[in-house]
Amino acid sequence: MTQIGLALAGRAGARLAAAVGITVGRDTLLRMVRALPEPEIGEVEVLGVDAYAFRKGRHYGTVLIDMATHRPLHLYDGREGEDLAAWLQDHPEVKVICRDRSSGYGEGARVGAPQAQQVADRYHLWANLGQAVEKTVNAHRSRLAEPLAGAEDGPGHLDTEPEVVQPSKELKIVTRLREQHATAHEMWAQGMSKAAIGRKLGLHQATVRKLVNVRFADDVVAKSLQRAHVVDPYVGYLHRRWNEGIRNAAQLHREIQELGYPGGELAVQRHLRRYRTGRGHAPAVGTKPLSVCEVTSWIMTHPEHLRDGDADKLHRLRERDPELDRLTGHVRKFAAMMTGRHGDRLDGWITEAEQDTLAPLASFARNLRRDLDAVRNGLSMSYSSGAVEGNINRLKMLKRQMLGRAGLDLLRKRVLLAR
Structure with missing residues (x-):
C-alpha cells in the first residue's frame, strides 16, 4: 500500500488498491506516505538547482538534485537564495553547482558555497538567446515578405507599380488588442489573478494569459496580424481585379467562389475596405510574408539540419536584410562556442554583440x-x-496527482522516494 501511495497518491492509489482486492481510503495512503522517513543525503560533489511552479506565475518552489545519481535531495518552498545558502552551508563538500541564470540562486551559491564553481545551464542560455532572436526578427517583420520576381505582361498587368494605399485608421482588432493588453497588465500589477481579469474583461483565461505574458502590445498585435485568413489564398486575384477597376465586393466574392473560396462575402468586404480610401490601388501581392516564428526557428537551427527550401529562404532573407544577416552570424558563432566548449571566446562574442545595432x-x-x-x-x-x-518534469507529473489539501511535505516524500 505504501508503494501504491508513492506511485499514485490518494484517489488513484485507492482505485488501484480496490482493483487488486485491498480496501483502503485515500487519506490512509497519504498518511502512510507522510510517515516514511526521508532518505539520507550523503556527500554531494555536483549539485543541480532549479525552480518549479506550484502555480505558474504565482507560487514557486526549489528542487536540489545530486548530479552524480540524478536523484532529488531536497525540496523547499520558494526560490530565495537565502534558503539555498543555508542548505549549502551544511554541505561544504559541494564543488560544482549547476543552475539557471537566476540572480537569487547565484547569490545563494556564492554565499553558501564560495568554494564551489557555478555553472550556468546551456539549455537556459540557448533559450534566452532564442528570445533575443525572436524580438529582433519581430522588429524586422515588415521586411520578411519576399519581393515580387517581376510580373509578366498580360491583361491585368500594370505598367507602373501601383501605389500602396495604407488604411487611414488602425485596424479595429489592433486597437482592441492594445487596449486589452494595457488593461490586463494594469489589473495584473494590482494583484488580480488571471481568472479574475478574464471575468472582468469578458475574455477566456488563455487570452488573458497571452496578454499578461507578453511585455509589449506590439508582440501580440504582430502575432495576430500574421495569422492566416480565409481570404489569403485569393488576395492576389482580388488585388488584380481591384486594380482593373472591379470594386464591387459582391461580384468579386462570386468570382473567387468559382475558384474555390469557402468563406463569406463579409470577409472580402473587410479585406478590400482598406483600399477604398481615395479609390487607390491595392498593393501587388507576392508570396505570403514569412512568420516571425519560422524565421526565428531557421536562425536557431544548425545549417546542416535545415531543409533545402528553408535554407534557401533564409539565404535570400539574409541577402536583402543586412541586420538579420549579422544576427544569424552572431547566433551561429554562439552555437559553435557552446557545442565546442569554447568558453574562452565568450568575452569576444559579448563585445561584438554589444557593439552591434x-x-x-x-x-x-x-x-x-x-x-x-x-x-x-x-x-x-x-x-x-x-x-x-x-526531475522537474517528473515532479510536475507527481504534483498533478496530488490532492488539493496535500502540502509540500507529501510532495517532498513522493519526489524523494517514488521510483
Missing part, C-alpha cells in the same frame, strides 16, 4: 556579463542541468 541581442550580451564566470563555465565544462530538467 541589434538592441535585443546587445541586451542579452550585457546580461551575460552580470553572470560571466558561471556562463563561461557553462560553455567550457561538461556539466549540464539535463538531469534537473528531467
